[in-house]
Amino acid sequence: MSGLFDGPFWQYAMLFVLAATPWIELLFVVPLGVAMGLGPVCVALDVFAGNTLPVFLIVFGYDRWRASRPGTAATEGPRREGRRRTRALRIWNNYGLPGLAMAGPLLTGIHLATAIALLFNPDRKKLLFWMTLSLLLWTIALAAASYGGLEAVRHWLARA
Structure with a gap:
């Protein structure tokens, strides 16, 4: 007799929920699923x-929350940008976002990295592109490393 939560569907559902949970990152969930x-x-998908x-x-x-707040830039209309802020924002958009996105899963977690990036008000399409690309690359690398590592351990144990 099998339990209600037996079977791979529930295992994949658990991995999905764990991956979506802040602070429980793919660095933990991918190896867990492969193990x-x-x-x-x-598991990677x-x-x-x-x-x-x-x-x-x-x-x-965040965009909806910011637009609903009274007295924010989103509700006041365009504001005049200074030269320094414009230049700093341009540098951030060109170099800072990819760096934060790629390091995010390792340093802060992807969810917090996304929230931090939003504070710099980057272009939303670029933000979503870089965060998604980062997740894709990290997931592929971790799935390959986890599978390869597990197979190496199995091979080593079979020889012992």
Whole structure:
């Protein structure tokens, strides 16, 4: 007799929820899924979706929240930009966002990295592109490393 939560569907659902949870990053969830014996490609797709969904929700939720606040730049209309701020923002948009996105899963977690990036008010399409690309690259690398590491351990144990 099998339990209600037996089977791979629930295991993948658990991985999706863990991946979508802030502070529980793909650095933990991908190796966990591979160690559970689930297929690394399916684990990677599941964890990627679980991490990407909250990033989009954070970005679009932040824009709605900011627009609803009275007295913010979003409700007051355009404000005059100084030369220094314009230059700093241009540098941030060109170099800072990719760096934060790529280091985010390792340093702060992708959800917090997204929130930090929003404070600099980057172009939303660029923000979503870089965060998604970062998640994709990290997920592929972790799935490959986890699978390769698990196979190496199995091979080593079989020889012992």
